[in-house]
Amino acid sequence: MHACSRTQWSSADVEASDAFAYWADVVCDTFVGVAVRPGPDAGFEGRIETSVLDGIGFAALTTGPQQVARTRRLIARDREDVLLANIQLRGRARLEQNGHVAVLTPGAMAFVESAHPYALDFADGFSQLVVKVPRARLPHRSLSGATAVELDASGPGRVVADFLVGLNRLQGHAPGEAAALLPHAVDLLDTALAWAAGAAPRQTSAAALTRERVHRFVRRHLTDPRLDAAAVAAGCGVSRRTMYRVLAQDGESLTALIRRLRVSQAQRLVLAHPERPLAAVARECGFGSEAQLYRTFRAVTGMTPGVYRSR
Incomplete structure (x- = not known):
């Protein structure tokens, strides 16, 4: 909660x-x-x-x-x-x-x-x-x-x-x-x-609506380490091809989207709960292991979770 x-x-x-x-x-x-x-x-x-x-x-x-x-x-x-x-x-x-x-x-x-x-x-x-x-x-x-x-x-x-x-x-x-x-x-x-x-609210494209559904679904299921393309496409009621196409318009793949949002969640947790072990943070963000959290966090932010927490 x-x-x-x-x-x-x-x-x-x-x-x-x-x-x-x-x-x-x-x-x-x-x-x-x-x-x-x-x-x-x-x-x-x-x-x-x-x-x-x-x-x-x-x-x-x-x-x-x-x-x-x-x-x-x-x-x-x-x-x-x-x-x-x-x-x-x-x-x-x-x-x-x-x-x-x-x-x-x-x-x-x-x-x-x-x-x-x-x-x-x-x-x-x-x-x-x-x-x-x-x-x-x-x-x-x-x-x-x-x-x-x-x-x-x-x-x-x-x-x-x-x-x-x-x-x-x-x-x-x-x-x-x-x-x-x-x-x-x-x-x-x-x-x-x-x-x-400047975007007109009454002219929202089908692709934009699909993109919003994909982002919303990923946010809600971020903690599930099994989250993948098949699960997201099925959950949003679109084909994987359609999903890949609308995400490509943002220049970001599904893998990159999931990775970025998980790291963003990890950033919030390590700051809000400095006493929480990184293994627990990894589980709460959907990473398969503490090592995966460490590698991904460093790749996205340029620093380790420990350094980020200290700053």
């Missing part, structure tokens, strides 16, 4: 004179390294509830006016490569990245990539849900510089936003059910990212 931890922070927990400095530290710890400046109001209040579910971060925040900027200097300092899905719940926000500007109103969602500088401006008080996803979990979707692209509140992106908001609420009282739904959330984010990058 996937663990889910929830933490609450509030500026009310410290003296008023320290409230904004405390808030700025919480924002950096929750998301990525950024510079935060307060709005013109004399007082400042902010609260945030964070949770992490199988490596995916959720942060629901309600706070006052402020400006947030991620600069090249800050990127060079932490180099964290994540995608942030910003869902506006109340108030307005202006997001700018790579020359693209998005204005968020309640119900809208916009994406921002931590590897590029960006700026957020909140002129008034607001509420947001921000979902933080490592880019390794969405490897085949890229905004190609077209970041700060919003999905408006009246389009299909609203369905994705509502699902993520509901999933965040579900974690509070049913973390097991939330964990079961998490793969669907990742798939929806993957699709929404394609929409934001």
Whole structure:
């Protein structure tokens, strides 16, 4: 079962004179390294509830006016490569990245990539849900510089936003059910990212749908060491020839896909559970042995699991 931890922070927990400095530290710890400046109001209040579910971060925040900027200097300092899905719940926000500007109103969602500088401006008080996803979990979707692209509140992106908001609420009282739904959330984010990058949601090709089924099936059966082409094709209801053809469009074979996703899972486990033996990690990721985990991990990441864990 996937663990889910929830933490609450509030500026009310410290003296008023320290409230904004405390808030700025919480924002950096929750998301990525950024510079935060307060709005013109004399007082400042902010609260945030964070949770992490199988490596995916959720942060629901309600706070006052402020400006947030991620600069090249800050990127060079932490180099964290994540995608942030910003869902506006109340108030307005202006997001700018790579020359693209998005204005968020309640119900809208916009994406921002931590590897590029960006700026957020909140002129008034607001509420947001921000979902933080490592880019390794969405490897085949890229905004190609077209970041700060919003999905408006009246389009299909609203369905994705509502699902993520509901999933965040579900974690509070049913973390097991939330964990079961998490793969669907990742798939929806993957699709929404394609929409934001310019793909038309109503013109999704049969090949793209087959590819999504293959990726989804592989993720769900990743721990099975017997997972192979025959099992994936049968599970997705397609021929092996069709499966190979749609995967070839991404330039990645089925073997490479399985290997990469297993290593990604192993990366999360060795960091989240440093005390866990590598033999146990290997079993939980679908590797046939600890030696196979070691060889594959090194081939994909360029380092051994032990070195990766220490870094």
